[in-house]
Amino acid sequence: MYKVLVFGITTNIGGIESFIMSYYKRFDRRKIHFDFLCNTHDKVAYEDELQKLDSKIYKVAMRSENPFKYKKEMDSFFKQHADEYDCMWVNVNSLANIDYLKLAKKYGIRRRIIHSHNSQNMDGKLRELLHFYNRKRITKFATDFWACSPLAAKWFYEDDLLPKVQIIKNAIDLDRVKFDQQKRKNIRKEYNLENNLVIGNVGRLHFQKNQKFSINLLRSLVNKNPNIKMVFVGDGPDKEDLKEKVNSLNLRNNVIFAGIQSDISGWLSTFDLFLFPSKFEGLPIAGLEAQGNGLPVVASKNAIPKEAALNNNVSILSLDNGYDKWSENILQYSKLNRIGFEEIKNNFEKAGYEINSAVPILEKKFNIEE
Template identity: 30%
Template sequence: MPSKPIHVLQVVPSLNRSAGVARVVYNWQQFHDETRVHFDYLHHSSRNGELMHDSRYDEEFQAAGSNVFTVNYAADGFKRFASEMRHILAKIGAEYDIVHCHMPNSAFIVLKESKRIGVRNRILHSHLNSSSDSFLHRLRNAPLNAVGRRYATDFVTCSQEAGEYLFGSRPFTIINNGIALNQFAYDEKKRNALRTELGIAQSDLVVGCVGRFVKQKNFPFAIQVFAQLHKRNSATKMVILGDGVDRHEIEDAIQSEELQDSVLLLGVREDMSAVYSGVDTFFMPSLYEGLPVSAVEAQAAGLSCIYSTGVPKETDITGTGVFLPLDADMSQWVRGLEQSLNTGRRGENPSRLEAHGYSAKANAELLMQHYEKLIEGINR
């Protein structure tokens, strides 16, 4: 084991509390051993020096002793983003034993510059089974991803499907998106308190969605499905936890379906576990995913889940999920939700998840061991 902590720079899209990648590194931060590994962070969730998200981990990580570096948001000007990324890596990158890049579309900059300045361990991490919800963007990203792979020395992924998508037949290491299982176990007091706060009757059946408000998550479609369910059973509600750039599209869908009193947008909350306790099923009709942290959290709360086939089958860790194609008849989606809402809780799910390796503490340990093996390989 190294005599001093391994210094790792985590390069992530953001530290937005509603973003899956941010929650993955948050769990690593919570459960890692600072005497073995030290984390710093670099992200592009910034506009002219102003952080873009109101609810984020930046300050919490800094208070814990990590540095958080930012560059300007890539979508606001890619040339500026690339220039700033190269500049900051040239300035700080040589301080790190490992650069761990969670942004495959930018790895051709991040990992190339890391190699140039002498970082010997460069990890590329796959979190998704697609690079974009836009066909043209996928065409654009394919060569960028190919170049980025050339500068990686190690491949890590959250699931088999996400690994095969980005790395093909190359060898990769799967590190599960573990969570603090006990924090998300069902709690009746939390359920009752949340429903009282939101004005939801204890007898109502509630559909829950969690994620960033972006096209990938397909929330307008979720609202359309719920609208049909609500017509069949008025004692139903939907809550959506998260926020993002496409909020107006979701609000428009709610208004179009006249569901202002039945679909609640909760924003980004600190008490996410209470939301999982407060709903009766978890609904994820995403266009694509890797292995979503929110689905692991929902299963830890004992919820049955309805997924689109854009979500990898591996996501159904507890064997309690149903997968439907997005082009299935609307009636199939409604029936799926009805059945799921009436299934009831599965109290054994946390122990099932732990048995399958989805404890955040266990996964932080696996990650640290992975880093140590990389460093040990260099020092032999």
């Protein structure tokens, strides 16, 4: 059995976590086994499900909260467990911290994969400086270089390394996000949305996802259609600021902060249009899931690259286009029908983003012996 130590699961059910789980649940676990190293002592995303898959979850302190405890626990973990693994797979948004790879090398894990999931800095200036410093030395510690898109590769790796980078598709489970009429009816009734045009967004409440732009845009939209409701599914550090902005623009009756939700299919089915104006992304799972539901999508070109606009009801705009152009597109695209499931499946399979087709490809990349 090929044993992989995976880093990338946090306390938040985000894109990286969903990506890892979508693949791992479908791997032949007689041939490949994942254990997880997490930099938190709190309960992590999918922890119960991972334990049912017989995965061990090891936890160490966060470097930013307790650097001495972090260093001690990290060193102790690798000293004790490194010889149990054939490979370490590090899934991150930045190279600000490459200690996992350094210790994996020091303690003898022969194969060390670094996997880029973002295309721009989403942290402070110090972490950005560390990222660019570590870009120059990543080849000393990693043996394999992966990315979710060409854009994410360019942000992560020096130009001379790009030919060696392998693009791993963020494939999704279409059955998990497919349109469900009954769920739509139930949620719209519960939240009193039955007579509204519902514009939705799923993601962390964070400057990267650009929900402030969405709220400013809503002010313009409400002038044209007062029955519009905007729903944010997710949580994050910008939540209170966003709520204040909604209040200041007198949009309290037009916005719902639904918090973290587990039934993504239900919420996507509730929406009439998916709004996705991110400032930057690697290759976003949220945008693919919205398309998997068949929703019309209006997104920034920073959010959905052309290669990930799989359905014909996706509009991609520059953030520089201004609110009037965005409003016009939203009102136009919200009149379009959802794409049917068979057409969606065909589009995703053709582009390599359907999970069941993508699983054997990733399994082979781990070089599992038959």
